[in-house]
Amino acid sequence: xxxxxxxxxxxxxxxxxxxxxxxxxxxxxxxxxxxxxxxxxxxxxxxxxxxxxxxxxxxxxxxxxxxxxxxxxxxxxxxxxxxxxxxxxxxxxx
Numbered sequence: 001x002x003x004x005x006x007x008x009x010x011x012x013x014x015x016x017x018x019x020x021x022x023x024x025x026x027x028x029x030x031x032x033x034x035x036x037x038x039x040x041x042x043x044x045x046x047x048x049x050x051x052x053x054x055x056x057x058x059x060x061x062x063x064x065x066x067x068x069x070x071x072x073x074x075x076x077x078x079x080x081x082x083x084x085x086x087x088x089x090x091x092x093x094x
Contacts, residue, residue, distance in 0.1 A: 002061070003060075004056075004057050004060035004061040004062075005057070005061060007053050007056060007057040007060070008053070008054060008057030008058070008061065010053055011049075011050045011051070011052070011053030011054035011055075011056075011057055012050070012054060013050075014046055014049055014050035014053065015047065015050035015051070015054065017046065017050075018039075018043050018046040018047045018050060021039075021040075021042075021043045021046070022039045022043055025039060025040060025043065
């Protein structure tokens, strides 16, 4: 398990905590009968940090990419009559 996964899990945990803190803050505002305008600044900073960590992890975690060759036989779709009838059947029921 690489550092990217750890950073991603940490970012997700920070985002979950920010959501929990916002819910708790709204509950306190309901008790004190104040109006909710926006989350506190510390929760906003927590959201930005969690978002940045999740984005970094999404870019850092390696994945197996397949090359897309436009002239490859595997990527070729030919509109045969049965293919076109299948599309037509899905569009026009009956």
